[in-house]
Amino acid sequence: MEKRVSEIFGSMVFNDDVMRERLPREVYKSLTKTIATGRTIDKSVADVVANAMKDWAIEKGATHYTHWFQPLTGVTAEKHDSFIAPVGNCKVVMEFSGKELIKGESDASSFPSGGLRATFEARGYTAWDPASYAFVKDGTLYIPTAFCSYTGEALDTKTPLLRSMDAISNQGLRLLRILGDTTCRRLTTTVGAEQEYFIIDKELYDLRKDLRFTGRTLFGAPAPKGQEMEDHYFGPIKPRIAAYMADLDEALWTLGINSKTKHNEAAPAQHELAPIYATTNTAVDHNLLIMEYMKKIAERHGLVCLLHEKPFEGVNGSGKHNNWSLITDEGKNLLDAGKTPAENIKFLLILAAIIKAVDDYQDLMRISVAYAGNDHRLGGGEAPPAIVSIFLGEELEQIIRAIIDGKTYEGVRAGVMDLGIPTIPTFRKDTTDRNRTSPFAFTGNKFEFRMLGSSQNIAMPNIVLNTTVAESFRQFADALEGAENLDTAITELLRQTFATHERIIFDGNGYAKEWTEEAARRGLLNLPTSVDAFKCFNAPKNVEMFARHGVMSKIEIDSREEILFENYAKTVNIEALTMIEMASRDIIPAVSAYLADLASAVSAKQSVLPDLSCKAEKEILRRLSILNDRAFTELEMLKSVDRKAAAVCGMAEKAEAYRDLVLPAMTALRSTVDEMETLTSSEYWPLPTYGDLMFNV
Ligand code: ADP
Ligand code: MG
Numbered sequence: 001m002e003k004r005v006s007e008i009f010g011s012m013v014f015n016d017d018v019m020r021e022r023l024p025r026e027v028y029k030s031l032t033k034t035i036a037t038g039r040t041i042d043k044s045v046a047d048v049v050a051n052a053m054k055d056w057a058i059e060k061g062a063t064h065y066t067h068w069f070q071p072l073t074g075v076t077a078e079k080h081d082s083f084i085a086p087v088g089n090c091k092v093v094m095e096f097s098g099k100e101l102i103k104g105e106s107d108a109s110s111f112p113s114g115g116l117r118a119t120f121e122a123r124g125y126t127a128w129d130p131a132s133y134a135f136v137k138d139g140t141l142y143i144p145t146a147f148c149s150y151t152g153e154a155l156d157t158k159t160p161l162l163r164s165m166d167a168i169s170n171q172g173l174r175l176l177r178i179l180g181d182t183t184c185r186r187l188t189t190t191v192g193a194e195q196e197y198f199i200i201d202k203e204l205y206d207l208r209k210d211l212r213f214t215g216r217t218l219f220g221a222p223a224p225k226g227q228e229m230e231d232h233y234f235g236p237i238k239p240r241i242a243a244y245m246a247d248l249d250e251a252l253w254t255l256g257i258n259s260k261t262k263h264n265e266a267a268p269a270q271h272e273l274a275p276i277y278a279t280t281n282t283a284v285d286h287n288l289l290i291m292e293y294m295k296k297i298a299e300r301h302g303l304v305c306l307l308h309e310k311p312f313e314g315v316n317g318s319g320k321h322n323n324w325s326l327i328t329d330e331g332k333n334l335l336d337a338g339k340t341p342a343e344n345i346k347f348l349l350i351l352a353a354i355i356k357a358v359d360d361y362q363d364l365m366r367i368s369v370a371y372a373g374n375d376h377r378l379g380g381g382e383a384p385p386a387i388v389s390i391f392l393g394e395e396l397e398q399i400i401r402a403i404i405d406g407k408t409y410e411g412v413r414a415g416v417m418d419l420g421i422p423t424i425p426t427f428r429k430d431t432t433d434r435n436r437t438s439p440f441a442f443t444g445n446k447f448e449f450r451m452l453g454s455s456q457n458i459a460m461p462n463i464v465l466n467t468t469v470a471e472s473f474r475q476f477a478d479a480l481e482g483a484e485n486l487d488t489a490i491t492e493l494l495r496q497t498f499a500t501h502e503r504i505i506f507d508g509n510g511y512a513k514e515w516t517e518e519a520a521r522r523g524l525l526n527l528p529t530s531v532d533a534f535k536c537f538n539a540p541k542n543v544e545m546f547a548r549h550g551v552m553s554k555i556e557i558d559s560r561e562e563i564l565f566e567n568y569a570k571t572v573n574i575e576a577l578t579m580i581e582m583a584s585r586d587i588i589p590a591v592s593a594y595l596a597d598l599a600s601a602v603s604a605k606q607s608v609l610p611d612l613s614c615k616a617e618k619e620i621l622r623r624l625s626i627l628n629d630r631a632f633t634e635l636e637m638l639k640s641v642d643r644k645a646a647a648v649c650g651m652a653e654k655a656e657a658y659r660d661l662v663l664p665a666m667t668a669l670r671s672t673v674d675e676m677e678t679l680t681s682s683e684y685w686p687l688p689t690y691g692d693l694m695f696n697v
Pocket of ligand 2: 194321448
């Protein structure tokens with residue numbers, strides 16, 4: 001197996017090894033330089049690369065190529081063109097030019113553009129991202145690309161992501177130069193996204209309209225057993241799941257995706273996959289492919305992979321942990337504290353920059369993980385709260401305290417202090433336990449952003465992290481450039497930054513009610529729902545910040561905000577309509593049928609034996625009838641508020657109406673139906689139960 005894995009790994013990827021082998025030396029050098037420095041590619045180089053790519057892809061069985069992009073729908077998009085070019089005499093040759101590699105034209109009019117479409121031409125362009133490797137999948141050469149409007153506005157998630165990676169590199173380099181680093185040429189952010197998911201049986205899935213239309217169960221009484229025994233977490237993997245995971249790993253390895261860790265998660269039927277980290281744009285592409293393959297391979301095993309944040313009430317939902325760090329082109333992880341005070345200074349400045357970024361832009365952090373699905377999870381006592389805070393661990397917190405107070409850090413051995421800046425202690429990386437409830441936790445040599453939902457594209461959280469940290473770097477570089485005494489300036493900058501932003505640091509229990517009150521006292525933002533969060537997106541401070549670093553213009557932000565509101569409203573609307581259909585056509589009729597049979601049973605029994613009380617049947621009949629009537633009233637209510645919400649003008653107002661009118665009506669109907677489920681004979685109940693769904697694989 002070992003040999004086989006190393007043979008198949010990356011075998012369908014046009015990666016560095018393939019490029020070195022197949023490209024002329026000069027072209028290879030030029031291309032890798034482009035990738036390393038983030039510059040634009042030379043046209044003549046592109047032609048040679050395209051040709052080599054095509055020959056390689058054909059050997060791998062490809063007949064088509066596609067510019068693979070990430071429109072604002074949240075999923076990926078592709079349009080396939082074949083390589084064939086006619087050469088007269090009814091003959092064709094296989095061709096692929098540099099022009100076709102670099103740029104594609106695509107009709108943008110059917111992709112969400114949040115109002116950009118009204119003002120700009122429908123045409124859109126896809127542009128090759130040479131830093132994310134092309135690959136062959138199902139007979140097609142996939143070229144990762146960015147997607148822009150004719151006038152250059154980003155219509156996707158990759159364009160601002162690449163821009164944000166440039167921003168943090170540019171500003172970070174300024175800071176490194178001030179600290180005496182003369183050799184580093186580029187800073188890159190690295191990301192490892194741990195992905196949670198549920199696996200259930202396909203036959204049962206097919207019987208549930210809610211799962212098919214919305215990805216989550218809209219009805220369902222709790223199973224007798226949930227996750228309370230904690231026997232699933234890291235438990236032995238069942239054979240059917242193990243076979244699925246093995247197939248999944250193999251498919252991912254072929255595409256050069258470093259799928260590394262797999263285990264059972266907290267809830268029954270829940271699992272996790274973690275890859276080895278990669279450069280951010282590659283990590284984003286890989287996460288999208290991981291999600292795609294999780295679903296595709298499940299089908300092959302008669303299973304369904306649920307990526308929704310909250311498929312089942314009452315057990316944990318699924319999230320995604322975005323592990324994030326910064327690395328130099330010389331291979332140094334800048335979030336590794338290092339051993340000497342000089343390295344520590346660099347580390348502390350970067351740490352301060354990140355703390356400042358998260359505090360200054362709590363709203364953007366929250367927005368980057370906000371959508372209807374994730375609202376069922378955040379703050380739910382299983383996932384981080386909707387309030388953004390940072391966990392650093394005891395040692396770092398003490399160091400920061402000491403810097404604020406201008407005191408010596410006590411954990412330091414004597415004698416080390418006269419090196420470097422007197423007030424900057426030497427220390428090794430933190431070793432304290434992790435705080436599972438923290439939204440943003442330092443875990444040794446990286447930060448772990450834990451508010452992400454399992455189904456989301458991880459681009460936006462990383463755009464926010466990269467750009468806001470770039471902004472901190474910019475302010476730091478401005479403050480330190482030309483300082484008379486650099487040591488004093490750094491000490492003062494650290495003291496000031498830590499003092500100002502200390503409020504965002506919290507190592508207590510984020511699930512506790514007291515934290516909400518404490519956070520309010522500290523003046524931290526609390527944006528409980530997505531709709532609250534979206535409203536902050538185009539605040540002037542955010543618009544200025546994104547514009548300053550060339551990551552997103554006002555017009556791009558406004559269009560994204562519009563899409564966020566729109567998606568929220570659409571999601572809740574689909575859920576409401578699904579509930580209406582299930583309640584009207586499946587659930588209420590099933591309960592009525594059961595009631596009718598109960599009633600005839602009572603009269604039949606009593607006609608034979610008039611003295612029988614038929615207490616059980618009568619009591620069930622009474623209770624269920626009352627509930628069925630109530631369900632009917634609540635169903636009518638849901639229909640009426642859904643119509644009302646649909647008629648509201650203005651995207652923000654509409655989203656608000658869905659949140660304030662429709663969601664509560666859905667909750668009311670669900671609670672009645674779930675109670676009916678517990679009283680109705682399983683023979684009559686029209687849906688697979690939670691027990692069936694979660695314990696049947
Ligand atoms: P755990 O958090 O479960 O102990 P690890 O710390 O090994 O596991 O890693 C969790 C995730 O963090 C993995 O996906 C891993 O690749 C990623 N990771 C590790 N180091 C970095 C880094 N420097 N930058 C980004 N992600 C990283
Ligand atoms: Mg983790």
